[in-house]
Amino acid sequence: xxxxxxxxxxxxxxxxxxxxxxxxxxxxxxxxxxxxxxxxxxxxxxxxxxxxxxxxxxxxxxxxxxxxxxxxxxxxxxxxxxxxxxxxxxxxxxxxxxxxxxxxxxxxxxxxxxxxxxxxxxxxxxxxxxxxxxxxxxxxxxxxxxxxxxxxxxxxxxxxxxxxxxxxxxxxxxxxxxxxxxxxxxxxxxxxxxxxxxxxxxxxxxxxxxxxxxxxxxxxxxxxxxxxxxxxxxxxxxxxxxxxxxxxxxxxxxxxxxxxxxxxxxxxxxxxxxxxxxxxxxxxxxxxxxxxxxxxxxxxxxxxxxxxxxxxxxxxxxxxxxxxxxxxxxxxxxxxxxxxxxxxxxxxxxxxxxxxxxxxxxxxxxxxxxxxxxxxxxxxxxxxxxxxxxxxxxxxxxxxxxxxxxxxxxxxxxxxxxxxxxxxxxxxxxxxxxxxxxxxxxxxxxxxxxxxxxxxxxxxxxxxxxxxxxxxxxxxxxxxxxxxxxxxxxxxxxxxxxxxxxxxxxxxxxxxxxxxxxxxxxxxxxxxxxxxxxxxxxxxxxxxxxxxxxxxxxxxxxxxxxxxxxxxxxxxxxxxxxxxxxxxxxxxxxxxxxxxxxxxxxxxxxxxxxxxxxxxxxxxxxxxxxxxxxxxxxxxxxxxxxxxxxxxxxxxxxxxxxxxxxxxxxxxx
Amino acid sequence: xxxxxxxxxxxxxxxxxxxxxxxxxxxxxxxxxxxxxxxxxxxxxxxxxxxxxxxxxxxxxxxxxxxxxxxxxxxxxxxxxxxxxxxxxxxxxxxxxxxxxxxxxxxxxxxxxxxxxxxxxxxxxxxxxxxxxxxxxxxxxxxxxxxxxxxxxxxxxxxxxx
Numbered sequence: 012x013x014x015x016x017x018x019x020x021x022x023x024x025x026x027x028x029x030x031x032x033x034x035x036x037x038x039x040x041x042x043x044x045x046x047x048x049x050x051x052x053x054x055x056x057x058x059x060x061x062x063x064x065x066x067x068x069x070x071x072x073x074x075x076x077x078x079x080x081x082x083x084x085x086x087x088x089x090x091x092x093x094x095x096x097x098x099x100x101x102x103x104x105x106x107x108x109x110x111x112x113x114x115x116x117x118x119x120x121x122x123x124x125x126x127x128x129x130x131x132x133x134x135x136x137x138x139x140x141x142x143x144x145x146x147x148x149x150x151x152x153x154x155x156x157x158x159x160x161x162x163x164x165x166x167x168x169x170x171x172x173x174x175x176x177x178x179x180x181x182x183x184x185x186x187x188x189x190x191x192x193x194x195x196x197x198x199x200x201x202x203x204x205x206x207x208x209x210x211x212x213x214x215x216x217x218x219x220x221x222x223x224x225x226x227x228x229x230x231x232x233x234x235x236x237x238x239x240x241x242x243x244x245x246x247x248x249x250x251x252x253x254x255x256x257x258x259x260x261x262x263x264x265x266x267x268x269x270x271x272x273x274x275x276x277x278x279x280x281x282x283x284x285x286x287x288x289x290x291x292x293x294x295x296x297x298x299x300x301x302x303x304x305x306x307x308x309x310x311x312x313x314x315x316x317x318x319x320x321x322x323x324x325x326x327x328x329x330x331x332x333x334x335x336x337x338x339x340x341x342x343x344x345x346x347x348x349x350x351x352x353x354x355x356x357x358x359x360x361x362x363x364x365x366x367x368x369x370x371x372x373x374x375x376x377x378x379x380x381x382x383x384x385x386x387x388x389x390x391x392x393x394x395x396x397x398x399x400x401x402x403x404x405x406x407x408x409x410x411x412x413x414x415x416x417x418x419x420x421x422x423x424x425x426x427x428x429x430x431x432x433x434x435x436x437x438x439x440x441x442x443x444x445x446x447x448x449x450x451x452x453x454x455x456x457x458x459x460x461x462x463x464x465x466x467x468x469x470x471x472x473x474x475x476x477x478x479x480x481x482x483x484x485x486x487x488x489x490x491x492x493x494x495x496x497x498x499x500x501x502x503x504x505x506x507x508x509x510x511x512x513x514x515x516x517x518x519x520x521x522x523x524x525x526x527x528x529x530x531x532x533x534x535x536x537x538x539x540x541x542x543x544x545x546x547x548x549x550x551x552x553x554x555x556x557x558x559x560x561x562x563x564x565x566x567x568x569x570x571x572x573x574x575x576x577x578x579x580x581x582x583x584x585x586x587x588x589x590x591x592x593x594x595x596x597x598x599x600x601x602x603x604x605x606x607x608x609x610x611x612x613x614x615x616x617x618x619x620x621x622x623x624x625x626x627x628x629x630x631x632x633x634x635x636x637x638x639x640x641x642x643x644x645x646x647x648x649x650x651x652x653x654x655x656x657x658x659x660x661x662x663x664x665x666x667x668x669x670x671x672x673x674x675x676x677x678x679x680x
Numbered sequence: 681x682x683x684x685x686x687x688x689x690x691x692x693x694x695x696x697x698x699x700x701x702x703x704x705x706x707x708x709x710x711x712x713x714x715x716x717x718x719x720x721x722x723x724x725x726x727x728x729x730x731x732x733x734x735x736x737x738x739x740x741x742x743x744x745x746x747x748x749x750x751x752x753x754x755x756x757x758x759x760x761x762x763x764x765x766x767x768x769x770x771x772x773x774x775x776x777x778x779x780x781x782x783x784x785x786x787x788x789x790x791x792x793x794x795x796x797x798x799x800x801x802x803x804x805x806x807x808x809x810x811x812x813x814x815x816x817x818x819x820x821x822x823x824x825x826x827x828x829x830x831x832x833x834x835x836x837x838x839x840x841x842x
Contacts, residue, residue, distance in 0.1 A: 648749070650811040651814045652751075653814070655755075655814040657815050678803065680808075
């Protein structure tokens with residue numbers, strides 16, 4: 012009798028290679044946040060000085076101390092939701108309509124982040140050119156603001172193009188930028204301290220000197236200005252733009268490695284410490300070293316350059332330091348432009364998936380596959396804002412504070428409401444709570460909220476242009492959301508549940524399982540077969556206990572493909588497969604552990620499991636229980652497939668487990 | 681979660697020790713899968729006559745058989761767990777011409793009926809046995825025993841290759 016044809020083997024393996032499956036240390040997470048938040052050090056002081064005079068360092072420092080409290084609010088929200096940005100949290104707490112309002116305010120924040128950062132960078136570069144070019148006998152008379160506008164438009168256009176092409180933000184790049192900035196900051200601080208030591212130190216005054224512009228509508232209520240606390244909140248409101256970038260912490264949390272909450276707290280503390288020293292400390296040193304007339308004049312738009320130039324020492328050294336300050340500042344500020352585009356694109360995609368934004372916006376670029384219409388809208392608005400501002404950093408800063416404050420107000424209020432409404436266990440809570448029954452009454456968070464709402468309401472009065480533009484923008488965006496939602500409903504589109512968005516899945520096709528094996532280089536391997544996105548208890552049990560440093564977790568979806576020529580074409584990924592892998596990725600993100608998801612097509616799933624397990628040399632196979640056959644039948648099938656594939660005299664044994672709620676069966680094969 | 685129920689691998693049970701040569705059958709023609717199971721059940725029954733009725737045995741085997749699959753190698757292991765027994769009982773059918781399985785499209789070359797005690801302590805041995813059987817009954821081995829046409833020689837070959 013002729014020997015039978017070799018039993019079919021799967022020839023194609025699809026490996027999920029989405030970027031979300033790699034996790035980062037708390038250092039890198041902190042650097043991503045600081046590339047946004049830390050950049051405010053370059054303009055916050057000057058804007059505050061312009062608003063209320065030489066007391067500005069106190070208020071910038073107080074905002075940095077307050078940032079520690081806001082970071083704690085964000086830690087609690089991330090502890091509740093892995094993807095816990097403003098939209099998600101407000102939606103959970105206050106419902107759909109308020110979520111739309113909060114997103115509109117957040118979008119205003121993003122729309123101004125880019126312009127304020129790029130214009131600030133342009134002003135720093137312009138001041139440097141004014142100092143350097145004459146040394147090379149080049150006559151340079153381009154007005155600062157004009158140069159800043161041109162620079163900002165160019166930078167925005169550059170990142171517009173990069174985002175259309177879909178170039179991903181690199182945490183590695185952010186980390187290097189922050190490293191460089193930290194180095195320059197350290198030199199600046201040490202040199203400044205040396206200067207202060209030799210010249211003497213005088214604390215900045217406390218009295219507030221508001222300009223008519225910075226009083227806004229408050230000028231019409233002179234009796235209010237006599238109340239000291241009102242003045243304090245006015246000044247606080249003018250300094251609050253130093254607090255931008257916190258939303259980035261919520262965006263980056265999903266990428267933080269295990270143990271997630273612990274690393275999140277470390278990242279938050281690193282951000283707080285850096286901001287306090289860098290933004291708060293440098294602003295204080297600038298006020299001590301730079302003569303008051305120059306702070307309010309020549310160095311208003313480039314405070315840290317002014318600090319470098321006014322230190323003790325030879326001019327060439329100070330000029331060199333200014334170069335480093337401008338380069339490091341530009342890297343951060345320009346990076347914040349990209350962050351704003353990426354962030355706003357992400358938020359718009361998120362709300363579009365919930366049916367709040369019309370599908371027209373989600374149209375993908377033919378070549379690059381990006382949501383180019385959203386990116387175009389964001390970039391165009393940012394460029395228009397830059398041009399309309401005319402390079403006036405003060406105007407931009409004031410508008411910026413509107414978006415920052417109101418998105419923080421919505422966030423904090425939502426977190427307070429969720430304390431009363433939600434039983435979601437929290438791995439961490441904002442401190443200072445009073446337990447009343449089952450509820451932890453959030454005394455601490457309520458104080459934070461009161462500060463925020465007061466500053467926000469005072470800001471509405473003191474910043475005319477920001478209030479008008481911010482409110483108008485919010486109304487327009489809210490209207491766009493409302494109209495989009497109605498149009499989507501009319502099209503009878505499925506209203507997506509408010510779960511996390513569909514993961515952008517990149518599946519890479521490999522010829523054989525053997526080509527993937529070199530990627531599994533950790534000492535221990537666990538294979539987790541999956542099939543049903545609602546039955547991932549077994550994967551969760553592995554993620555809870557596996558050591559990410561030493562263990563590769565292979566998540567295998569084995570699809571039955573009877574009738575297909577397995578030696579030739581394999582099947583395509585279906586929407587059900589996407590749901591499955593999205594659930595897998597979300598679970599991996601929650602635990603901050605790396606997984607290697609794969610999809611194989613074969614006649615027999617147990618055969619696939621055994622083959623992958625033997626090829627990879629796994630120590631454990633952990634299955635979820637099958638509702639149709641039961642745990643014992645699954646183990647029997649696996650045992651048979653294992654024996655069928657096992658080479659004679661093979662010493663490789665594997666622990667086969669079936670895990671379900673409250674039970675686990677384990678046997679050795 | 682309850683403590684995991686886990687059995688460590690205990691002493692090896694060899695197929696040659698539980699399968700007697702008297703219960704190795706050569707089937708002529710191309711019987712269907714259902715006919716193979718019936719023939720094996722009838723063939724094994726004398727071993728457990730004192731413990732269970734023929735109908736009860738057949739019902740138990742066919743109940744589990746619904747969830748069972750023919751292996752890609754062409755080997756089939758109908759099996760059942762019985763509370764009435766306290767050790768393994770087996771019978772082997774060698775099908776030289778092959779038995780087409782309508783469900784999978786695979787031609788069954790050999791089938792071994794395995795009865796296991798329905799006790800938790802035996803499940804690890806049961807899994808070990810299933811694994812061992814799958815490893816042993818590869819296409820080349822099944823070809824060689826089909827050509828022997830002698831149950832004693834088949835039993836010896838099993839003992840040798842196990």
